């Protein structure tokens with residue numbers, strides 16, 4: 004039995020639903036995803052092996068054994084929802100944000116289950132008992148993504164693209180503590196939301212942010228050099244798939260329309276654009292990405 008299967012079974016015994024994702028291989032001294040995109044995969048070792056994605060996550064032992072018998076090296080992902088994971092990415096300023104949070108809310112440091120990822124750190128907590136959303140204090144932190152319902156995080160001892168394994172640094176798994184109170188607020192229905200809510204969903208603002216970011220994506224596609232145009236389109240679609248998933252925004256048609264037009268101007272063929280959009284979007288959707296300034300929510304545009 005591989006260490007990965009043992010870990011997956013351990014998590015499931017704690018009631019944490021797990022799913023297998025692709026892993027990391029090494030060839031010519033370089034690490035890359037073991038999916039068919041290899042070195043071009045924008046979500047190396049992090050995207051689900053299951054067609055249903057995170058919805059296929061389970062605590063059923065027989066299923067888990069079966070998966071890791073088929074893919075012994077598959078990375079282990081834990082579906083969040085009952086668990087909340089704060090994903091700290093130092094490349095985006097997450098380290099400084101976390102230090103600030105530690106100072107303001109010391110229990111974040113003392114009560115979390117801590118996993119070192121390849122470059123950053125994951126802090127696990129139990130979800131609040133009521134419907135909730137991140138407080139302003141948490142959502143304003145750059146470089147810290149909140150993984151909750153509908154998302155997942157890669158767990159120890161999965162292999163990271165850096166060649167390092169995810170590693171439990173402080174084990175509170177059997178006694179997971181609730182998310183500190185100052186990091187969340189009760190979710191209110193739209194009707195009863197008061198005007199002093201820290202994050203008001205505002206259609207005009209949302210559209211403005213989306214428009215600015217889409218224009219940037221269009222520019223990057225249009226100015227991509229020949230030979231890199233398809234790759235650039237794929238990356239942008241991946242990014243937007245992840246944003247749509249993270250913020251639960253129904254923006255696929257809008258994004259497809261805008262990015263396809265840009266790709267057409269860049270000289271890509273219609274069939275090529277459609278294929279690339281669908282593969283990039285689908286891969287991105289299973290890799291939620293935060294877009295600074297956007298609140299979470301369900302929106303159709």
Ligand SMILES: [Zn+2]
Nearest residue numbers: 036038044047
């Ligand atoms: Zn991949």
